[in-house]
Amino acid sequence: MKKNLLALALALCLCTAPARAAFSDVPAGAYYSEAVAWAAERSIAGGENGAFSPEAPCTTAQILTFLWRAKGCPAPETAANPFSDVSEADYFYKAALWAREQGLVSGGTLSPHAPCTRAQTVTCLWQLAGRPEPEAEVLTAGEGESRVCGVLGDALVSCFFSYKVRDAALLPDASGEGTALLAVDVTVENVHHRSIPMYDSDFQLQWGPEDQDFGFPEAASTLPAEYQLDPGESASGRLLYRIPAESRSFVLAAREFFDDGSAGNTFCCAFGLENGRAVAGSPFWDVTPEEAPAVLWAVREGVASGTGEGFDPQGVCTRGQIVTLLYRAYGAHGEVSGG
DSSP, rough: OHHHHHHHHHHHHHTTOOOOOOOTTTTTTTTTTHHHHHHHTTTSSSBBTTBTTTTSSHHHHHHHHHHHHHHTTOOOOOOOOOOOOTTTTTTTHHHHHHHHHTTTTTOOOOOOSSSSSSEEEEHHHHTTTTTTOOOOOOOOOOOOEEEEEETTTEEEOOEEEEEEEEEEEEOOOOOOTTTEEEEEEEEEEEOSSSEEEEEEEGGGEEESSSTTEEEOTTTOOOSSEEEEOOOOOEEEEEEEEEEEEOEEEEEEEEEEEEETEEEEEEEEEEEETTEEEEOOOOOOSSSSSTTTTHHHHHHHTHHHOOOOSOOOOTTBBBBHHHHHHHHIIIHHHHHHHOO
């Protein structure tokens, strides 16, 4: 009897969503085919007239409804409607109220028919996961990898040395109009089997994707211009960089160079600035410091990836992309928390 009541309750909860169907516009080999089947089977998302429309833009109302259904259609705690553009007759009414309570949306208007972006989608998933902070990782180059990117607190390990950005902050500076002075606190450790010479110029700071968007340390840095590290020995100090005053996203990069003059992998530590202090960054230049925590979480948890040139945070998500992100977060390996 209990089992029958539970089945009835689930059916009532999911009655607003279409049941699973075979969609005429979802080829078996499409990247989203498995995700679409998963979403349809669980009545999270469905189609119309036998089609799923995977390439159609996903709206704010749709993504909130998909998330609400994926979470089991929880009832909103309040019946008060804060949105001027949402009515009780809308299919997404309960989802919108629930999303407001979860902090996914705010304000007096929802703009339900506006397309949702990649940044908005991963931010919603990150918020529902509990806004986890990134845990420090030890990163080395994998097979075929040429660029290894970590964030504040990660240890980046090359063939010769590892380094970690511990902190960064803007310093008072009155010497240049339109520029600022950034102090980056680093720890460097010799991981090689013999002593190695180190130079402050081993590290360049990048503040943009263009060839001219980088600089080398200022002479006033506390990490010496040249020093020697024995095996297992470490050194900590502050590297000073003159940067454009408006810059807020950075990468501290070091590249391997071998005895024969050849170059190896590039190791990068990304971080941003909020109120003049360092926060974890993102592997992508087109992601702002505000978007970075959610994007970093999504990438490290395997929920989302880049687009080749960047993350494209303001790119509009299609329905196929949305259910794929949902499937990776909630279906493929169970729910991702990232905590």
